[in-house]
Amino acid sequence: MTISRRGVFRAAGVAAATAAGVAATGGSALASAPAAASGRGRRLRTGADIAAADGWRMFAGRKVGIITNPTGVLDDFTSIVDDMHAKGVDLAAVFGPEHGFRGTAQAGEAEETFIDPRTGVTVYDAYGANVAKMAGFFTAAGVDTVVFDIRDVGVRFYTYIWTMWTAMQAAAQVGDLRFVVLDHPNPLGGRARGPVLQEGYTSGVGLLEIAQQHGMTVGELALFFNATFMERAGQQKLTDLQVVEVKGWRREMVGPDQADRWIPPSPNMPTPQTATLYPGTGLVEATDWSEGRGTTRPFELIGAPYLDHRWAEALDAKRLAGVEFREAYFTPTFSKNAGEVCAGVQVHIMDAEKVDAIEVATHMLVEARRIYPEFSWRGDGGRWIGLLTGSGRFQEQLEAGASAEEIIAAWQPELKKFVRDTRPYLLYGGPRH
Template identity: 85%
Template sequence: MTLSRRNVFQAAGVAAATAAGLAAATPAMAAHGSVLPSTPGGRRIRTGADVAAAGKWRVFSGRKVGIITNPTGVLEDFTSIVDAMVAADVDVRAVFGPEHGFRGTAQAGEAEDTFTDPRTGVTVYDAYGATVAKLTGFYAESGVDTVVFDIRDVGVRFYTYIWTMWTAMQAAAQAGDLRFVVLDRPNPLGGRARGPVLQPGFTSGVGLLEIAQQHGMTVGELALFFNATFMERAGQQRLSDLHVVKAEGWSREMVGPQQADRWIPPSPNMPTPQTATLYPGTGMVEATDWSEGRGTTRPFELVGAPYMDHRLAAALNAKGLPGVEFREAYFTPTFSKNAGTVCAGVQIHILDAEKVDALQVGTHLLVEARRIYPEFAWRGDGGRWIGLLTGSGRFQEQLEAGASAEDIIAAWQPELKKFVSDTRPYLLYGGPRR
């Protein structure tokens, strides 16, 4: 994913629950959305799409459906939900393709043009960067009365498929309160919220609402929170027909490697769960003049610059950060920043994903790099991107003033605590929140 983006198993024995309808999860959610009950049992993860498929897609019975999805929107056997729904005679009127496209044929910063999908005959609209007004027009043109969202998120504010969802929700409200259904998926980072919260004046395509940098929520939970908290502020009526089809077998302490066998890259530079584990922190390297590993096989795990050397790995390993180790590394990106130039830096190896605090890793990384290398520079915009990524000007100000990583991290704790409290009524899954 790029900073310019505007962006967001088949279960047995659940058909009866599906047929029974969608029930509100808690009184706090009842006014703003509802949740398909899940069947308690083992730890096998079943996505919301698989729960809906096991119920023979009855959640969409009699509906004219438009689907926002990409290659991550699959069932347990890796069949696209669009292909499966069309085969099951669900009335799919449209697909809305985000960045990289519905079938995933486009690189970062690109999309597929509007076309007729040759496999299903469904019109696929180019929704990359679409405004509320443009999506509202797509809904009207295609004649849908139900909008479905099914894309794997990676749990980071600036990984913006969630903003595609937010825009689509507003458009559903503006189009006449269409039904909006989220087929929920686990958050590969688990349920712990970390990092600074977006502040007024720093909204952009990589952050539209006041959420934490590592938000610790599923897209279904975010949809409930967005609808209840921000919809009216955005000038829209709250969606009265918002539903979340819950995933099963997942809880908040579960992190990426426990889902590695089901991983589909949600974008070209998010190849593994390990990438996602580090991304909330190493994604901040996007704001600097050094490479974040794009154009290598380990984006966001390899980071460095032509002017760096062995000292960075030594300094970071001396910190003893939990769950990770830093290896001196040299690499030549094939595209993006420093393409064709040998970069020195580190490869971040994950020793224990459950102990990794990516925001801690990323903050120490930037602090040590700036301390060691006088050549350290922002990406040519005076630090604008670090403000948009971290959600305020505070991170840059503290870093440039020589603050320690510990002081920078301490500064966002009060706003993070409030975010955790504010979002608690919308959580659908058990386990630790922080």
């Protein structure tokens, strides 16, 4: 990604709760609706599956705008936009994030505003939009309900959550629109890891003080954002914020419930393995190395023309939990070092439940800087590593020769505070840290 980039009611069904007039202020619209329409009886059902099984009745009489992308699908892989349109929901607009509504754009890009040929609905380019521009979209479309349905990957510098945060502020600014999050599991599980963003390091890849691997679902983040940051941002808290909870997910579940359910949430996030490593190997974007874009294994293949076998040997000797390193050579077809043979490693996941990707990447960077005097940041003097890690500390420690263990220890106090501060907004059981 590049820069541009508790439950209030539980009832027999979404419609039943809504019809009963139960308020959902800052809360959860968990429904125990019938099984998903596909009839396959899958154990895990997303918020969209639950709302769709109830005939989308929670949107009856509402004019709806939805923020979604190719991951916004039901159990049978039907787009929720297509299903809502077919089922008579008054769908006034779609708002496309980075990579676009239909997912045709690369990193740092989006689809221009267009009329969706299948539904006739206007799709607005919302990537990089500020609060005023997003509010303008909502006003132009005349929506009274904003829906967010995107499968996030649980990392601060993955931009979809910041599109949600911007939309939340815009909804408050327009006039306290209803805001509904159709929740998804976090593929990294519910454990928070890594440094927390500090003041002065906000950007399109990190707008609020959350951990690098936040360990929350988008619904939980929405509740936390609304309660903690909305007034600080100069907006009134949303009074009609609803989360339709996932059914069948717990925090210890790492990866999608079923591998065949994985849909790439962006072009360079092709597999669950990619997502597992991304919180850490995403930091490679701040270096002059290739992070594997332009290969079939982005964020797993890491290398540069000047690296060699010594890096893999040093990393393998560390015996880091959950991963092994294979000496690898590859030629990216685009992005950094395109067309050049890169030496480096492929990071193999041996046990996803044991992987701490941010610690793994910290060891990778420390060892590379120790071995190779050619190591350098990506043409910005290290600004990018500060934005990705959330402060200047990581760069300062690395360049001062700190060990990986010392760098990792430095963020533990702020991480513990983040875990403590977010606990009241968690909707799902299981370990947090």
